[in-house]
Amino acid sequence: MSSEDLSALGAASTAEEITHQPAVWRLLAQDLQERADTVRAFLEPLLSRADLRIVLTGAGTSAYAGQVLAPGLSRTLSRRVDAVPTTDIVSHPQQIFAEDVPTLLVSFARSGDSPESLAAVQFAESQLSDVHHLVLTCNPDGALARQRPERSLVLVMPEGTNDRGFAMTSSFTSMLLACRIVLGGNTGRMEHAARAAEQVLSVMSGPDGLAAQLAAREFERVVYLGSGALTGLARESALKLTELTAGAVPTWAESALGFRHGPKAVLTGSTLALVYLSNDPYTRLYDEDIVTELRTQLGSSQVLVIGASAPRDATGLTLVPDGLGAVDDAVLAAVFVVAAQELALRFSLAHGIGSDNPFPGGQVNRVVQGVTLHPLPA
Template sequence: MVASHTYDEIISQPDALKQTLQMVKEQRFHEKDPDLTVFSGCGTSYYLAVSAARFFQEVTGKPALAVPASEVILHPEQVFAKGLKYQLVIISRSGTTSEAVAACKTIAGRKEIGVMAVTCHAGSALARLAAESIVLDHIKEKSVVMTQSFTNMLYALQLYSAKTSQNDRIWNELTRLPEQMDQVIGQLPQIRELAENLQYRRFIFLGSGVLTGIAREATLKLKEMTQTECESYSTLEFRHGPISIVDDRTAVILFTSEKTKELDAPLMEEIRSFGGHAVAVGHCADQVSADTALVIETDLSGSCQAILLLPHFQMLAYCRAVKLGLNPDQPRNLNQVVKISIGE
């Protein structure tokens, strides 16, 4: 492998997860009982919010949704209804993303909305504006693209969901995740052949439930690092029009699970019948009629497995960028932090 910050940040995720676990284990959180918890961010952090909101609602039994931070700024009345109490969980690696900071300022002074920041930088503007924060200051990415930060901020929010709802079963499962990530990192060379096959000009990522956000983030990673044509869809929605783009230059990567495998298999068969290369990633990937099955060996249940799927598509994007002669650490037109002028 070509030496790069991105590569190092992908393969070192098990140790980072162990530190995140210890940090959340020791942190005490404010007691709160909102009518709705809103997870928000921009770009990768928004897709993280999508998965975190689905996980939070499943684990706690309390309503949650995800919105882009820009929606909080532009349409707060469509995000926050009158007469309800909210918890806004705002996510930003740097803690300085313009829309994330502006979202906090937009709702400042509204006593019915509590704010928690999730960031990798202590003392950042976002951390200062929030009533409480999860700060993962052991995550210090040098690459422009978010890999290890996405994994760890999502993991922190999963732990937060289990801890604050006193869901001991889920908490105990999540504590085993860093050790199992070691095994996943060892499997990553399997993705290289697919990544380097330039016959495939189009990549589609499919997932449902918590994996919806994972599929969106997989699309963004590949698009950022390689500028490859790629899209993401909720799994069964793919049949409703988008499947028309499948041909022999299309690779469709489906994040599968025990809960969805019976419906995933016929879709994989359809994709193959149209000439597409069907790839499945997950614990039961070898049970859904895929051309390529990347099986994740794990005893974790359901949504707790989601984070174990992340390194595969991160490495897919890295390997393809290297094959194309691109710099995965510094994709074109991008910077680590997006800052724009937003009127006060």
């Protein structure tokens, strides 16, 4: 679709921000290489401390970035890594920071202006005697970047990641990949991810792409499933569809094993299911089991499987980008979410909803509003 057509439909910014992600990731890899010495000088002394706790925090989509990253980083760094939303920190900081241990607070913030982002930093400072801050943001002019606390490093994502559209797309993947690289290493993963995302876009995007074909089938609800790090991806995928369709399409997100324990009740004859396959060989066994079960219940044409290699039940819709066999699940998530973003865009178009601003009445806002920050009791 032309940019003029997308503009007329209120979707030009969202469409552009989805499709330019591979290019943005390549710029990000260059930026991180140029800042490698600064990053190393900040992080190495911290990561050498065996008692360091790492807390990954953000709200909404930014919180899901932490959920995607925490399992793999905990294993890579051999230390405690917790994903805790800023909304949880703000509502009960004394419980979240009950242990006064050396802490690295990693804040994900597209704008850096949400009240919870700022308050989470302030609560960490007030509750902990030894805290450092790594701020990943897409807005150099946001309050979080400007009002940087002591003992902090601010990494601003490349230009174009501070999404103009309502939903977080390139901001999410850029901050996720940046954190994976600075804490877990290997900027070479970025090129693998960029090439694979280009393949995903070639299959999913456009008026005749797979996303548009699925949207045209008018599914009444959509389910996203993934295990471990990919459970966070499933939640982010469901949120994208909810946001861009203004809630017109009910969604559900769960782990592959957890889905059978009640949530499976959401399935109807008009449900589309997306299953993300882990690259961990053991975890993947459970992902493949749910694929077989869903394809038996719903039919092969209603279950889309996305993985680095084809599932054992390859009879239905399957998307397998090349070159991802050796990457961890956090990198897979950055690539796979592009398919979910494109699907959400096409569902919003099919419902006549402008994805750049699905809530013209202001019921939900790009930067959260209406939050009252209450002082802690004495």
